[in-house]
Amino acid sequence: MAKATVTFADIGVTVTVPAGTRIIEISEKVGAGITYGCREGDCGTCIMKVVEGWDNLTEPSVLEGKVLRDNYAGKHHRLACQAQVLGGDIAVKPA
C-alpha cells in the first residue's frame, strides 16, 4: 500500500501512514494538539490548518465545506476527523 507521511507541526512528530488513513486516527495517539468534539464532521471542533501538502488529502465533501464556512475557517483549513491521506507528505497543526 502507498505510504505517506503526516507531520504534526505543533509537537514535531512525523508519522508514516498508509494511504487512506484519516488524521483523527493518529493525531490523538501521537499527542498532537488537534482536539475533537463530535468526531463525525458536524461540530467544527477539530478544524486544523494544513501547512503543507493540501493536495495530498482527499477533497472536502459538500458537508465538510459547509461546516468549514459556518465556522469561518480560513484558507487551507480542514476537519481532522474527515480529511483522509492520499499519499505524499502532509503537515498539519491546530487551527
Next chain:
Amino acid sequence: MSPKAVEHAIADRRPIEISPRVHWIGALDPDIRTFDVILKTANGTSYNAYVVRGSEGVAIVDTVKEEFADDFFARLEAVATYDEIRAIVINHLEPDHTGALPELMQRAPQARLYISFQAQLMLKALLKRENLEFTPVDTGDRVDLGDRSLEFLHTPYLHWPDTQCTYLREEEILFSGDVFGCHFCDPRLFNDTCGDFRFSFEYYYAHIMRPFREYVLRALALIEPLPLQVIAPAHGPILRDRPTAYVGRYRELAAPRLKREIFPGEKTLLIFYISSYGNTARMAEAIYAAAQEIEGVRASLYDLTGGETNSFADLLEEADGLVLGSPTINGDAVKPIWDLLSSLTVIDMKGKLGAAFGSFGWSGEAVRMIEDRLRGLKLRVPLQGVRLKLIPTPEEIEECRQFGRSLGEELMGRRANRVIDMSELLSSNS
C-alpha cells in the same frame, strides 16, 4: 415604576417598561434549584425576553422556557400585536430561551428570524423543521426598525458556539444573552432595586463563562467601546445602574488573578503527585529536578494531599504544562487525581502540555487513564508516561529524569522532530 409596582405588574402578567420603547416580557422561575445539571441557584432564575418598538415595526429579543410561554405571550400581547412584529432575534438557542419560539413563529409568521451564523445547524436540530426561513447575522449586521435599529455582535462560545449580543444603539441598551447574566430570581427585576445578587453573578461567570476565557476577552473588546445605559441579559437582574461596572468585573475575572512572576521566554510546568508508599513521590521529585534543568522551565512540585482542588485549578489556568503522578489502586487512578481533573472542565486547558506517571503494585492502569483524560480535556500529550512497578531502581529513577528532561524540552519547543511508523504508534498505545 416603583419596585412594588414592578412586582405587582409581574404578578399580573404585564410587561415591564425599561424605556418607553423597550419592555421586558420574560418570566420568573422562583422554584428551580438546579439548572442544566451543573448549576445551583438559591432562589430560582428568570428567563428574560424583550420587546423593542421602532417607528416601522417591533422586534422581539429572545423568548422563554416552554413551560413559561403563557407568561411570555400575555406580556407580549399587552405591549404589541403579532402583526407588528418584524423581527425575532435569538441571541442563544438553548431551550430556556427558545421554548416559546415555535409558537411565536406561528403567531407572527411574517416576522423574520435573526440568529448568529454559527446557530444555523443548531436551529435545524432544535426546531426539526425543513425550509426554515431565517437570516444568519454577524458583527456589523443591522436590523432597521425605522427610528430604532438593532446591531449584532458576534460573541461565540459565551457559552455555546451560537451565542451573540444585540445592541440597540439609539437607547444604548445591550441585549447580552447569557453574558452578564446570572441565576437569580427577584420580582423587583432591576439591579438597583433587587436583592444582593453579587455571588450569583460571580458563580455564573465561574461555571458558565470561565471555560471560555479567551472568548470572553474577545467579546469584551467588542462590548467595551459601546456607550451603555442598560445591559439586558437573558437571566437575572437587568443592569441599569452602572452597567459598565459589570463589564469591568468581567474584565477583572477574565484577567490573571495575580501577575505571574514569570519572565518572557519562560514556561511553567506544574507537577502534582499523590503517593501511598513514597514511590510515586520519588518519581515526581526526579521528574521535577530534571525538568528544572532545562533552560526556561519554571517547574513547581505539589503533593495533592496538601492543598484544595479549587486552588490548584486556579494555578493550572495560568500554567503551560501539567504533569500528574498517581499510584494505581483497584485498577484506577486515585480519587484526588480525578477530583483535580474534573475541576478542570471549568477552565481552558486546550493546547497545554500534559503528561502522567506513577508507581504501581500489580497492573498500573492509572497512567494511561490519566493520559486519556488529559487528551479529553484537549491537552496535548506527546510523551508516553513512565510506569514503574513498586520501588524505583536507580535506573528507573534515571528514566524518570529523562522523562522530566524531555517534558522540559517539549515545553520549550526544543525537542528534535521525531519520525515514527503508524504501526509503532498503535502498538505503543495498547
